[in-house]
Amino acid sequence: MQKCLQILGRLRRVALLLVLTFVGSALAAQDSQNVSGVVKDKGNGDPLPGVNIVVKGTSNGTITDADGKFTIGISSPNDLLVFSFIGYKKAEIAASSSTNLTIELEADVTALEEIIVVGYGEQKKSVVTGSISKVSSEALANIPNGRIETALQGRVSGVTIAQNSGQPGSSSTIRIRGVTTFGDAGNNPLWVVDGIPVDAGGIGYLNQADIESIEVLKDATSAAIYGTRAATGVILVTTKKGKAGKFTIDYNGFVGTSAPARKLSLLNATQYASII
Structure with missing residues (x-):
């Protein structure tokens, strides 16, 4: 008899707990x-x-x-x-x-609306997942350089540019994200001007004022469309085109000089002969 009373007491407590749970849920449902x-x-x-x-x-x-x-x-x-x-x-x-x-x-209207040129067209910067850096024509206008390679120097992360010589108009060596293979030729990036691949040595003819933008594709995701030629990166150059509006004429000129940091005193013929 006592055992039955204990079981009945437990059932009452369980039933009370269930009733309180349902009431709380109903009140919460009424509040929300x-x-x-x-x-x-x-x-x-x-x-x-x-x-x-x-x-x-x-x-x-x-x-x-x-x-x-x-x-x-x-x-x-x-x-x-x-x-x-x-x-x-x-x-x-x-x-x-x-x-x-x-x-x-x-x-x-923020930088997410900026248009990025990729290998197969144009996309908004907000939807591009690859590693792409852009240099606009406004930025290039403030960089007086004889060649467009030197215009990128220090302005694109992951890109190293070194001048081959001090001669005016000389080409530069470009490395995107370091050296990836043996030999100089295998480390040169692929240049694409208005959708046409060109040799790196053949871009010297481009006038910096005629360039609309330069995009640097640095990873495999963004450069995959170009295949094995893009293993060391791709540099896309978009030139300016005609636009609707008034006819304008712009002139931009600059001049530069270079000099050795230290001028060495050299021997003349007599001094050299005496040393020999």
Whole structure:
């Protein structure tokens, strides 16, 4: 009899615990509610998929689907929803304003909108995953050099440039991410001018003022389209083209000199003969 009473007491405690659990869940469900809506581009009205939505101050979040729609749970009408997406400005919307929201994100004009030239066309910098460095025409305008190789010196990470001689117009040796093989020829990068591969020694004819941009492809991901020739990197040169607008004439000239850091005193013929 006593054993039966003990079992009955345990069952009562278990039943009470289950009742309290269900009551707590019901109260929590009553406190929380779902907020739905759609996120669009403010400029063209297109839906934005993959937008991050987070309840401010919490880890509760979700993302929009392929149609820009979302549903997220909030615990209080005073909660703020934070909308963020690459290339767009963040937006904070009060969840209490409506249970069915329409959010318009404004494009953020930053470096992510910069166009990068790759082997098969052009892409925005935000979607390029390879290691690519760019030198624009504005940067080149402030670099007076006789050849375009020296214009890259010290301005692209991972690229080493050494002048072969002090003669004006002489070529330079370029190494992208160090020496990768034996022999000088095997370490030279591939030059591509307006989509046409050229020999490194044949780029001296290019006028620095005629260059729109220079891209340096430094890893296998970005240079794979060129095959084995791109094993030591690729340098893409895009030249300027005609543009709509008024006719303009620009003149840019520079002159440079070079001198030895230390001038040695040499022997004349008589002095040399006496030493011999």
